[in-house]
Amino acid sequence: MMIRVKLIANYREALPPEAKNGVVELNVPAGTTVYDAISRFDIPLNDESVIVLNGLTVDMDTPLKEGDMVTAFSAIAGG
Amino acid sequence: MYGWHLRILRVNLTTRKVTTEDVDPKIARDYLGGRGWAIHYMYKEMDPSVDPLSPENMLIFATGPLTATPAPTGNRYMVVTKSPLTGALAHSNSGGEFPTWMKRTGFDMFIFEGKASEPVYVLVNEDQIEVKSAAHVWGKDTHETTDILKAETSTEARVACIGPAGENLALMAAIMNDKHRAAARSGVGAVMGSKNLKAVVAMGNKNPPLHDPEGMRSISVETSKNVGADVKKGSNMRIYGTSYVPQVTNTLGILPTRNFLQGTFEHVHNIDGDALKDNYLIRHTPCYRCPLSCGRLTEVPDGPYKGKGEGPEYETISSLGTGCGVSNLAALVKANYLCNEYGMDTITTGMTIAVAMEMYEKGYISEDVIGMPLKFGDHDAMIEMIKLMAHNKGFGKDLAMGSYRLAEKYGHPELAVTTRKQEFPGYDPRGSQGMGLLYATSNKGASHMEGDVAYEEVFGVPVKENPLTTEGKPELVKHFQDSFALIDSSGLCVFVAIRYVFDKNRMIWPETLAAMMNLTTGAGYTPEEVMKAADRVYTLERMFLIKAGSGPEWDVLPYRMLHEPLPDGPAKGMVAELDKMLPEFYEKRGWDEKGYPTKEKLMELGLPLN
Numbered sequence: 001m002m003i004r005v006k007l008i009a010n011y012r013e014a015l016p017p018e019a020k021n022g023v024v025e026l027n028v029p030a031g032t033t034v035y036d037a038i039s040r041f042d043i044p045l046n047d048e049s050v051i052v053l054n055g056l057t058v059d060m061d062t063p064l065k066e067g068d069m070v071t072a073f074s075a076i077a078g079g
Numbered sequence: 080m081y082g083w084h085l086r087i088l089r090v091n092l093t094t095r096k097v098t099t100e101d102v103d104p105k106i107a108r109d110y111l112g113g114r115g116w117a118i119h120y121m122y123k124e125m126d127p128s129v130d131p132l133s134p135e136n137m138l139i140f141a142t143g144p145l146t147a148t149p150a151p152t153g154n155r156y157m158v159v160t161k162s163p164l165t166g167a168l169a170h171s172n173s174g175g176e177f178p179t180w181m182k183r184t185g186f187d188m189f190i191f192e193g194k195a196s197e198p199v200y201v202l203v204n205e206d207q208i209e210v211k212s213a214a215h216v217w218g219k220d221t222h223e224t225t226d227i228l229k230a231e232t233s234t235e236a237r238v239a240c241i242g243p244a245g246e247n248l249a250l251m252a253a254i255m256n257d258k259h260r261a262a263a264r265s266g267v268g269a270v271m272g273s274k275n276l277k278a279v280v281a282m283g284n285k286n287p288p289l290h291d292p293e294g295m296r297s298i299s300v301e302t303s304k305n306v307g308a309d310v311k312k313g314s315n316m317r318i319y320g321t322s323y324v325p326q327v328t329n330t331l332g333i334l335p336t337r338n339f340l341q342g343t344f345e346h347v348h349n350i351d352g353d354a355l356k357d358n359y360l361i362r363h364t365p366c367y368r369c370p371l372s373c374g375r376l377t378e379v380p381d382g383p384y385k386g387k388g389e390g391p392e393y394e395t396i397s398s399l400g401t402g403c404g405v406s407n408l409a410a411l412v413k414a415n416y417l418c419n420e421y422g423m424d425t426i427t428t429g430m431t432i433a434v435a436m437e438m439y440e441k442g443y444i445s446e447d448v449i450g451m452p453l454k455f456g457d458h459d460a461m462i463e464m465i466k467l468m469a470h471n472k473g474f475g476k477d478l479a480m481g482s483y484r485l486a487e488k489y490g491h492p493e494l495a496v497t498t499r500k501q502e503f504p505g506y507d508p509r510g511s512q513g514m515g516l517l518y519a520t521s522n523k524g525a526s527h528m529e530g531d532v533a534y535e536e537v538f539g540v541p542v543k544e545n546p547l548t549t550e551g552k553p554e555l556v557k558h559f560q561d562s563f564a565l566i567d568s569s570g571l572c573v574f575v576a577i578r579y580v581f582d583k584n585r586m587i588w589p590e591t592l593a594a595m596m597n598l599t600t601g602a603g604y605t606p607e608e609v610m611k612a613a614d615r616v617y618t619l620e621r622m623f624l625i626k627a628g629s630g631p632e633w634d635v636l637p638y639r640m641l642h643e644p645l646p647d648g649p650a651k652g653m654v655a656e657l658d659k660m661l662p663e664f665y666e667k668r669g670w671d672e673k674g675y676p677t678k679e680k681l682m683e684l685g686l687p688l689n
């Protein structure tokens with residue numbers, strides 16, 4: 001299924017060149033979770049990042065559906 | 080005494096009499112400095128019911144104990160007065176260099192009273208204080224004024240001044256310092272204009288001694304290193320300033336768009352931090368002694384919007400940009416420059432124009448009245464409106480009253496998105512519930528700078544809270560309000576000082592900030608004591624509001640937030656659920672069920688009972 005991953009601001013550097021406006025489309029197998037999708041990218045997977053699914057706060061093991069968008073950005077205080 | 084000078088300068092502009100006075104060390108300790116000292120003096124000396132634009136209003140510039148110390152971002156001052164926009168309290172914060180230079184005059188605080196019979200500026204060069212004619216700079220913008228006054232005083236001086244907007248008493252007038260930094264909100268510039276006070280020029284070399292200079296040096300080096308480590312990792316604040324935030328709030332569906340008719344903006348990529356960085360960024364500009372350096376010098380090199388200046392910041396992008404449906408970045412950057420030059424708060428300016436645009440599109444205000452079409456997205460009309468507002472001309476006279484009065488005058492008060500008559504900043508509370516409670520109860524009217532729970536609801540700092548829920552938000556809002564009152568009183572910048580009010584377990588526990596205050600002042604504060612002092616400051620401000628006629632009956636949210644669900648984005652279908660949070664919030668604050676501080680609370684804080 002096709003999903004999208006969006007990385008904001010400084011995290012955009014972790015995107016492949018084909019990304020457009022900070023968004024990349026991925027073909028992932030059914031059962032892929034938020035964590036699986038975001039861990040493909042070189043960004044901190046701890047409290048330093050905010051990760052949301054379709055703009056909503058969810059558990060990282062939430063399974064994805066066709067067309068979902070996972071977004072991540074840096075959560076460092078003051079920046 | 081250490082850290083504080085314990086000296087106040089008082090200038091009566093009517094009589095031109097200048098006096099200095101000492102501050103009682105107990106008052107200094109109990110009210111911390113900056114915002115805290117200011118409300119203590121205002122509450123003690125001024126009738127809260129005075130007309131904000133009358134000579135009876137006090138205009139206070141206040142530094143904190145950490146201003147002009149080695150503490151990273153110890154570069155702030157507060158402007159405190161009664162607001163002509165809200166009728167409540169104004170407390171606007173600014174950095175740059177002026178506040179440090181102000182503290183070096185040998186005074187912690189300047190109080191301006193009365194009204195000069197003609198335009199003046201006040202020069203404070205340590206104990207040499209002069210009230211001088213400003214006839215030659217009246218009418219000039221903030222940049223010209225700064226250059227002229229530095230040329231005729233000293234290159235070592237720093238200037239805070241108003242532009243045409245303040246002179247013309249526009250209710251969104253700001254006080255600009257060092258050209259690009261603004262004590263922006265609540266019309267503080269109009270108060271300065273009403274006193275015929277064009278500028279304050281500060282210089283000197285009198286720093287108060289530090290209680291423990293070596294300890295202060297090492298804590299400052301350590302905290303600077305922490306900020307430096309984040310900058311190395313690629314801090315967004317260093318790279319983008321706050322201009323990266325539109326992408327975040329757009330993702331969460333809380334980006335004010337077209338006067339809050341929507342929570343997402345389809346052209347956000349045209350005006351976000353990346354577009355700004357790729358097209359107009361020249362370099363970063365720090366406030367004095369700031370390791371984060373979030374300011375940015377920008378330039379539109381050619382074309383109709385040619386210009387050079389600083390910014391825009393997020394709040395400008397979400398008001399003059401998305402708020403007005405504007406997607407032309409060059410025009411938006413130009414609008415920001417104009418606001419700085421005319422001395423205007425971009426939030427109230429942008430959101431007032433946004434209301435006018437909605438009223439025009441709905442046929443509530445005609446093209447004849449405005450003098451031109453004023454559709455959402457019309458960036459040239461927006462720029463024209465800014466010019467009219469600053470100069471109090473034509474339809475600009477209506478706009479200069481702010482959106483609350485504008486919407487009321489033309490018969491549609493439901494379109495103004497304000498609390499206590501002040502325009503919302505860039506987080507739609509229908510999708511960030513804690514922010515709704517904050518706006519509704521803020522002592523200065525809607526503001527993120529009075530307890531920005533967006534740190535948790537939006538940015539995950541220090542922990543991520545779900546923005547769509549109301550549980551736990553009353554306590555969170557109370558803690559953030561107190562933390563911000565503490566930071567504003569200390570003389571630090573929130574962007575960096577937010578780190579100093581949380582402990583390692585990410586709980587509010589201002590150990591680092593209390594340590595800095597102790598090393599500076601020797602006052603022996605514990606973290607509990609500084610939080611209690613912040614509560615004291617916040618509660619005394621509330622008492623001022625009650626006496627000013629801006630009490631609990633104003634703890635409300637505007638119609639759109641309560642009755643028009645967000646039509647788009649992740650928070651689609653939601654409204655702000657204020658009634659679920661307000662009673663618990665009052666209880667957490669130690670206020671009664673109607674929103675009045677209880678006698679017990681006032682006694683606990685050592686505040687006057689009436």
Ligand code: SF4
Binds near residue numbers: 152175367370374575
């Ligand atoms: S973080 Fe930004 S606003 Fe705050 S002191 Fe530093 S440069 Fe100034």
